[in-house]
Amino acid sequence: MKISTRFSDSIHILAFINIYQGIIPLTSSNIASSIETSPVVVRRLMSALNKAGLINTVHGAADPVLAKSPESISLYDVFLAIEGDAHLFTIDERTNPQCIVGGNIQETLNGFYQQAEIAAKAKLARISLQDVIDTIRVKQAIKDAEKERRN
Amino acid sequence: MKISTRFSDSIHILAFINIYQGIIPLTSSNIASSIETSPVVVRRLMSALNKAGLINTVHGAADPVLAKSPESISLYDVFLAIEGDAHLFTIDERTNPQCIVGGNIQETLNGFYQQAEIAAKAKLARISLQDVIDTIRVKQAIKDAEKERRN
DNA sequence: GTGATTGTAATTTATGTAGTTACATGATGT
């Protein structure tokens, strides 16, 4: 199973808050326009990010703020906030316990899958929201330069 | 989205073929009993494993055999055979290109996600079917010893 | 040749996720 777009959308929200704060009102509606989804989806995710301590929102008021600096928010922090202890790989819940394979495969795969998951999560833990924002700005700068060049 | 149980089921099939070959007939039906799924699901997966060159099956005949030694079949080989180039993380297909974030987030996340995916796949590449089989046998031996002790 | 088995398509069922509607709660501005 893949990880849902909730994870990507959440990173999007955090980057949006940082980049557009003070420039346009940070409402669920404005953020939703950037993601091209509905404001309710954004509010649900913002609510989770708030509970996880990544942003500070106020019930009834717009303009959420990042609760920590972008350097100190890792993609793994976001993953934890949104996906919790969800697994990247799925294991059958019922296999035949009478069979040598069926009776031991679940525990076995669980151990090996954890190795792979931890490797992936360790990578995510070393990528910060600031890295994401920096990359976005660089890519935008390249586009702007391209546009300028054509004039 | 998570990776479906197809991946786990495929590893199950390969381990089953190795452990039960010569002991019971390796039919899709017998294998399905161990996984507790339907024979058709098993046949579909075996068909894919055959095409990927991991096992050799014969149309109409039972008893497939591993095409390579268990040491030389990695979990990543199985992943590739079954999931192809499926991604562990999902990125929105449409975000607002007018927005600095929306216009650059897809490419940006794609790069970072690849780092995490490669880390996970590298781990899978270093785990062999033999490792899985060994672990299954050890776990079974522990169970058997436990049972013996209680007699 | 008969019976068992694989290979595969088509259909149904189940599940998870996104999207929508609705509304209560709280903030803002005049």
Add this chain to the structure above:
DNA sequence: ACATCATGTAACTACATAAATTACAATCAC
């Protein structure tokens, strides 16, 4: 105070993905 706007959340619908089932042609084994 009041009207307006925003968040927080529940309930429901729509949709996509995957598993399970049904059906059957092609192939093998005895």
